Amino acid sequence: MNDTTPFTLPAIEATANASLQARLQHKIDGKTKPLGALGRLEALALQLGLVQRSEAPALLQPQMVVFAADHGIAAEGVSAYPQAVTAQMVANMLAGGAAVNVFARQHGFALQLVDAGVAAELPAHPGLQARKIALGTKNSSQEAAMSRREAEAALTAGRQTVAALPGNVVALGEMGIANTSAAALLLARLTGASIPDAAGRGTGLDDAQLQRKQAVLARALARHPATQPLDAVAELAALGGFEIAMMAGAMLQAASERRLVLVDGFIAGAAALVAQALVPAVRDYLVFCHRSAETGHGRLLAHLNATPLLDLDLRLGEGSGALLAWPLVQSAANFLNHMASFASAGVSEK
C-alpha cells in the first residue's frame, strides 16, 4: 500500500477451528492446576492459540501505536481541557514523559506516535509519523467531521501504519481533546445507545458541563441521519475522529495479518465498533484490556460481547490500559507453554 492506494477492506479470516480448539483445551486442562483454575487467562490462552493457529503461541515484538488528532467539536466546549493540549501531549510523549511512555518502557513495547490530524503543524521528529489528514476534524454538530474521502484515507493510513510494523502484537491508543465526544457519537449510532448512556465526563467535566456536552452530542447526532443500511464509513465520516478511523484501520490490518490487537479503553473501543461493523471477523483478534470509568464503555463492551481483563477505574487513554493489561497476555502464553502437565509432573488428578 502507498499514499495513492485506493480504499479497500482487507480479508480477515475468522479464527474458529474446532480441531485446534480441542487440542488447546486439552493442553490447558492437562496443566497441573484444578480444571479452570486460571479463570479468564485460560480463555485468553485459547484465543492466542487460535489467532496464531498454534498450540504454542509466541508473542513477538509487541508494538504500541498512539494516534493523535483534534476534533472540531471541541469548539463547543465539550472537553475540560483546551484543544492545545493534544499537541502538547504529543510533545510530552515524544519527550518520554506521558503515562504511555512509562508503561511502554516498563513492558518493552516499541512506541510509535502518529499525527493523524492534530490541529497544529507539528515539528518533524524521528518518533512521529506524519499522517495528518487535516488540521483536526470539522465540528460534527454543524457539518460532517470529515469527507468520505478523508475517512477512507484515515482508515488506509491506519492499515499502512500497522503493515510497516514488526511483531505479532499491536496495542492501540490515542490522544485527542474531545475524542470522548466522537467516540460517544459513534457508540450511540452503531449500538443505539442513548446520548446520556453514551456520553460521560471525559477528562473531568462537572455536572453543568456534562449536560452541555450531552446537548451538543444530541444535536450532532440529529444533524446526521443514520445510514440505512448501515454504512460504517459514512458514519465515521459524519461523526468523526481521524485517530478513531486510523485505529479502526489498524485493527483491520492487524487482524488480516493474524496479529493480536490490544484494545485500550473507550475511544479505542469505539474504533473496534467501527472495525467490527466493517469486517466482523476482526473481533476474533481483539483483546479488550480494561473497563474504563467513562460512561458508555460498559454499553460498548456489551455490544462487542467483551469482558476486559482489568477494571481499575482508568480513564486516561493513550493506550495506557492496553499496556497495563499486557503482562496478563504474556502470562496466558506462559502458562500454556511452560507449565507442567499432570502426566509430566506425576501429580494425581481428581
Added chain:
Amino acid sequence: MNDTTPFTLPAIEATANASLQARLQHKIDGKTKPLGALGRLEALALQLGLVQRSEAPALLQPQMVVFAADHGIAAEGVSAYPQAVTAQMVANMLAGGAAVNVFARQHGFALQLVDAGVAAELPAHPGLQARKIALGTKNSSQEAAMSRREAEAALTAGRQTVAALPGNVVALGEMGIANTSAAALLLARLTGASIPDAAGRGTGLDDAQLQRKQAVLARALARHPATQPLDAVAELAALGGFEIAMMAGAMLQAASERRLVLVDGFIAGAAALVAQALVPAVRDYLVFCHRSAETGHGRLLAHLNATPLLDLDLRLGEGSGALLAWPLVQSAANFLNHMASFASAGVSEK
C-alpha cells in the same frame, strides 16, 4: 529470632502520615493526566509511598514465598483431590513446573518454598525450607487442628522466613489440599459469616460434595466454641492451617519491617484476617491482588475493606494471583516516579 525464640508479636507502625500523604497526592495530581485518571493505580501509589515513607518509593528484590501444609480435615472428603497432591505439587514446584514457577520467572521473583507441615517426609532440596511443624494438622472436625504451642511455632516460623529475605516486597502463597476448608472456618469464626457463605467448591467439588463439605465445616465450627474475647491464636490453633499460620506470621514480620505484602487469594486472605486480628496495623502493608472465584472471598475482602487489583475468576492459589497483579504495583511506582508533571512538560491544565 531462632528456633527457641518465644512467641511474640512484632510492633507494627500504622502508615498514616498526613503531611507525606498530602505531598504524595500533590505529586500524583501534578502528573500529565486528567485528575484521578489512573484510577486504582493512584491509590496504590499513595499506599506505596506511605509504606516506604517516601515520595519516590522503590520496589526492590521482590520475593515469592509458598508455604505448603496438609490438613487433617482432608480425611472428611472435603477436597476434590487426594492429600498426596500436596507433596506432589511441592515436587512440581521444586522442579519448576507449577503456575507459581512460571509467573515467578516471568516477573523476576525469587521463589522460596517452605514445608510448613506436609503430611510426608520430603527429601531435602536446596529450594525447600524445612519448617515442618507436624505431618499435617489434626482433623478439626474432631479435635483442635493444632496445639497453641504449634500455632505459635508456625507464626514464629513465618516471621523467621520473612526476616531472612532480602528486598522490600513479599508475595505470599500456599499449597495444601483441603486448605479452603481451614480458610472458610477462620472466615466464619473471625467475621461471623455463615458456613454456606464461607465455604465453596475449592478445587472443584460438585453439589453433593459441597454439601458434605459444608456439613463437615459446620460440625468443626460447633466443636470449637468461639473465644470470648477473641483470641486469634486460639482460633488458629483450633481451626488450623500450618501454612495459614505461617503466612499470618510472615505478614506481621513483613509489615514490622515496612515491606509491602502481596496477598494472593482466599487462603492468603484468611491469613490476613488472622494477622489483622493479632496486629490491626498490618492492614496498611497489604495489597490484595485478586478477587478469587472461591465462595467466601467477597465476604473476606469486605471485612478487610479491600478491593483487589484483579478479578479474573482465578482459584488456583500458590501465590499465582499475587504474581499476576505484580506488574500493576510496578506501574503504580513507575508512574509516580517517572511521568512528567504539567509544569515540567509544559502541558496546559484544566
